[in-house]
Amino acid sequence: MCRACADGRQKAILGTMSQMPSVQLKPKEDTRIRGGHPWIYDNEIAAINGNPSPGSEVVVRDSRGKQLGYALFNPASKIQARIFSRTSSRADTAFFIQAFQESLAWRARFFDLEKASFRAVFGEADSVPGLIVDLFNGKSASDGRHGRWLSAQFLSLGVDQRKSNIIEALQKVFKPAGIMERSDAPVRKLEGLEDSTGILSGSVPDSIIIEENGLAFSVDLLGGQKTGWFLDQRANRAAAARYAKGRQVADIFCNQGGFGILCAAKGAASVVCVDSSNEALKAVQENADRNACADRVTTLSANAFDQLRTFEKEGKKFDMVILDPPAFAKSRSSIPQAYRGYKEINVRALRLLNKGGILVTCSCSHWFDDALFDKMLLEAAFDCGKRFRTIEERSQDLDHPIVSGYQESRYLKVRIVEIL
Numbered sequence: 001m002c003r004a005c006a007d008g009r010q011k012a013i014l015g016t017m018s019q020m021p022s023v024q025l026k027p028k029e030d031t032r033i034r035g036g037h038p039w040i041y042d043n044e045i046a047a048i049n050g051n052p053s054p055g056s057e058v059v060v061r062d063s064r065g066k067q068l069g070y071a072l073f074n075p076a077s078k079i080q081a082r083i084f085s086r087t088s089s090r091a092d093t094a095f096f097i098q099a100f101q102e103s104l105a106w107r108a109r110f111f112d113l114e115k116a117s118f119r120a121v122f123g124e125a126d127s128v129p130g131l132i133v134d135l136f137n138g139k140s141a142s143d144g145r146h147g148r149w150l151s152a153q154f155l156s157l158g159v160d161q162r163k164s165n166i167i168e169a170l171q172k173v174f175k176p177a178g179i180m181e182r183s184d185a186p187v188r189k190l191e192g193l194e195d196s197t198g199i200l201s202g203s204v205p206d207s208i209i210i211e212e213n214g215l216a217f218s219v220d221l222l223g224g225q226k227t228g229w230f231l232d233q234r235a236n237r238a239a240a241a242r243y244a245k246g247r248q249v250a251d252i253f254c255n256q257g258g259f260g261i262l263c264a265a266k267g268a269a270s271v272v273c274v275d276s277s278n279e280a281l282k283a284v285q286e287n288a289d290r291n292a293c294a295d296r297v298t299t300l301s302a303n304a305f306d307q308l309r310t311f312e313k314e315g316k317k318f319d320m321v322i323l324d325p326p327a328f329a330k331s332r333s334s335i336p337q338a339y340r341g342y343k344e345i346n347v348r349a350l351r352l353l354n355k356g357g358i359l360v361t362c363s364c365s366h367w368f369d370d371a372l373f374d375k376m377l378l379e380a381a382f383d384c385g386k387r388f389r390t391i392e393e394r395s396q397d398l399d400h401p402i403v404s405g406y407q408e409s410r411y412l413k414v415r416i417v418e419i420l
């Protein structure tokens with residue numbers, strides 16, 4: 001490029017940048033942002049300059065005017081700006097392509113990209129605030145056709161507005177046969193968005209069969225919970241199943257049997273799967289058949305709190321109990337109530353176990369951090385007069401990266417303990 005052209009381009013870039021509206025922080029509010037956190041809350045903002053339209057790019061500045069990064073603006077949300085880059089000013093198709101290529105390169109280090117199913121984009125932790133994309137390699141349950149399908153959640157205004165750029169970038173990087181939208185999560189309301197579900201591109205079978213830990217599981221991309229399958233527990237299921245041989249197992253909050261069926265396949269004497277969703281339990285039975293372990297798997301449709309109490313009343317004992325509840329703490333204010341909920345199910349599960357029994361206990365709420373979870377578990381054991389040895393302390397699988405400065409990305413806690 002000649003000198004004059006280069007100067008002209010430089011001027012054009014500077015021109016765009018100076019025109020870009022900005023969000024200026026109050027003094028001291030920049031520390032968390034400099035540490036890597038991508039969210040700017042409404043009460044941290046001193047001034048909004050240049051009248052940005054909802055969903056548009058804004059420059060984020062500290063109280064002295066120093067530039068911190070570029071964010072997508074949403075005046076309707078408590079999180080008024082979400083930083084998508086510290087260097088690129090536009091969240092356009094080219095930006096998404098680069099972000100997706102980087103997220104894919106990370107997964108390629110751990111997963112077989114042609115065979116595995118994995119979370120392909122994990123929102124802020126992959127630099128695309130509010131976008132969740134799960135990738136399923138598998139075959140159609142109805143016609144056996146092999147393919148790759150995506151299930152996407154657009155959970156912020158910024159990515160919702162850029163749906164067409166994102167679809168284009170997803171197609172280019174992941175080359176799916178179809179993309180399903182599952183933007184039916186409650187957090188959409190906090191962004192001022194209605195639910196939205198359906199096929200975004202190509203075609204998506206009603207049900208697909210994926211392979212995980214050597215077994216086959218059905219995934220319903222439209223009707224299943226969240227994106228259809230809880231991929232974050234993949235490695236934890238394998239870890240838990242290592243202890244299952246010969247044991248009587250209770251898989252509480254089983255969803256489609258990700259833990260329980262693997263335990264059965266690895267030699268558990270019996271597995272009872274408990275969930276309040278009848279659709280999930282239907283899938284458990286199908287998955288048990290599919291993996292030739294239906295003779296040892298039974299399902300119970302019940303509220304887990306009630307069922308744990310019933311087991312106790314009946315004098316039922318297990319050698320292994322798995323607790324994988326939904327997030328009980330959905331906000332800071334609900335932490336005390338969540339603590340009581342987690343403690344109750346853990347106390348009840350511990351009472352069902354004798355010496356040598358294994359408890360696999362999980363919490364997927366980022367509000368409920370590791371320290372609190374461990375404190376709860378200790379108290380639960382103390383309250384029922386039991387002690388335990390911790391065998392494994394685990395978190396989410398590697399396709400849900402944990403990034404520094406954004407503590408919300410560290411959300412899953414799993415403890416595997418043995419009763420002493």
Ligand code: SAH
Nearest residue numbers: 230253254255258275276277303304324326
């Ligand atoms: N363990 C599962 C994921 C569990 S997700 C896996 O490995 O895939 C949480 C599950 O808890 C959901 O299937 C939901 O239907 C169920 N659930 C939520 N509240 C419940 C309750 N009170 N009693 C029983 N099941 C409940």
